[in-house]
Amino acid sequence: xxxxxxxxxxxxxxxxxxxxxxxxxxxxxxxxxxxxxxxxxxxxxxxxxxxxxxxxxxxxxxxxxxxxxxxxxxxxxxxxxxxxxxxxxxxxxxxxxxxxxxxxxxxxxxxxxxxxxxxxxxxxxxxxxxxxxxxxxxxxxxxxxxxxxxxxxxxxxxxxxxxxxxxxxxxxxxxxxxxxxxxxxxxxxxxxxxxxxxxxxxxxxxxxxxxxxxxxxxxxxxxxxxxxxxxxxxxxxxxxxxxxxxxxxxxx
Numbered sequence: 001x002x003x004x005x006x007x008x009x010x011x012x013x014x015x016x017x018x019x020x021x022x023x024x025x026x027x028x029x030x031x032x033x034x035x036x037x038x039x040x041x042x043x044x045x046x047x048x049x050x051x052x053x054x055x056x057x058x059x060x061x062x063x064x065x066x067x068x069x070x071x072x073x074x075x076x077x078x079x080x081x082x083x084x085x086x087x088x089x090x091x092x093x094x095x096x097x098x099x100x101x102x103x104x105x106x107x108x109x110x111x112x113x114x115x116x117x118x119x120x121x122x123x124x125x126x127x128x129x130x131x132x133x134x135x136x137x138x139x140x141x142x143x144x145x146x147x148x149x150x151x152x153x154x155x156x157x158x159x160x161x162x163x164x165x166x167x168x169x170x171x172x173x174x175x176x177x178x179x180x181x182x183x184x185x186x187x188x189x190x191x192x193x194x195x196x197x198x199x200x201x202x203x204x205x206x207x208x209x210x211x212x213x214x215x216x217x218x219x220x221x222x223x224x225x226x227x228x229x230x231x232x233x234x235x236x237x238x239x240x241x242x243x244x245x246x247x248x249x250x251x252x
Contacts, residue, residue: 028222192227
C-alpha cells in the first residue's frame with residue numbers, strides 16, 4: 001500500500017466514523033467498528049476497547065477477535081499489562097517485543113504470548129483530564145508502532161470518547177451514566193452472542209457477526225436487538241430464524 005493510498009484510507013475511515021457519530025448510532029457497534037478499523041489501518045493483528053466503570057475498574061466492551069478479548073480479560077484479572085498501565089498513567093504504552101517485558105508484567109506476558117501475540121500497545125481514551133478507557137493493540141510480530149500509526153490510533157480513541165460522551169462536556173455526571181449504560185449493554189450482547197453460539201452451533205465470533213449483521217439489516221441498534229433476543233420470548237423464534245438465514249452456506 002502506497003503512503004497516499006494509506007492516507008486516503010485513514011481519512012475515509014475517520015469521515016465514515018464521524019458521519020456515524022452525527023446520526024443515531026449504537027455505542028457498542030461503533031466501538032466494534034473502531035477496533036476493526038484499527039486492525040485494517042495499522043500494522044497490528046487485533047484490537048480491543050476497554051471502558052472504565054463508575055468504580056474505575058476497566059471492562060472489555062469491544063474486540064476484533066476472541067483471542068484479543070481473552071487477553072484483555074486476562075490482563076484485567078491479573079491487574080497488569082499495557083491497557084492497565086495506560087489507564088493508570090493516561091499515557092500511551094508501547095512494547096515492541098513482549099519477551100522483553102516478562103519482569104514488567106510476569107503474569108500477562110506468558111498469557112499474551114500463548115495467544116500468539118508478540119507486541120502490544122495501548123493508547124488512552126482521554127477527555128478533559130478524565131481517562132475513560134483504553135484502546136489496546138496487539139501484534140503477532142515484534143516491532144515498534146510507527147509514530148504515524150500511534151497518531152491514527154489516538155485519533156480513533158478520541159472518536160471513541162466523542163461517541164461515549166455524545167457531544168457533551170465530559171464531566172463525571174455526564175460520563176458515568178453513559179459508561180454504565182454501555183457496559184450494561186455489553187453484558188446483554190455477550191449473553192445474546194452466547195445464546196446464538198449454543199443454539200446455532202457457530203463460533204462466538206460468528207455469533208457476534210450474525211447479531212450485528214441482523215441489527216444493521218433491520219436498522220436497529222445492536223444492543224436493542226440483543227436485549228429483544230434475550231427478553232422477548234414471543235418474537236425470539238422469528239428472530240432466530242431470520243438470524244439463522246444470514247449464515248453463509250458451507251463451501252464444499
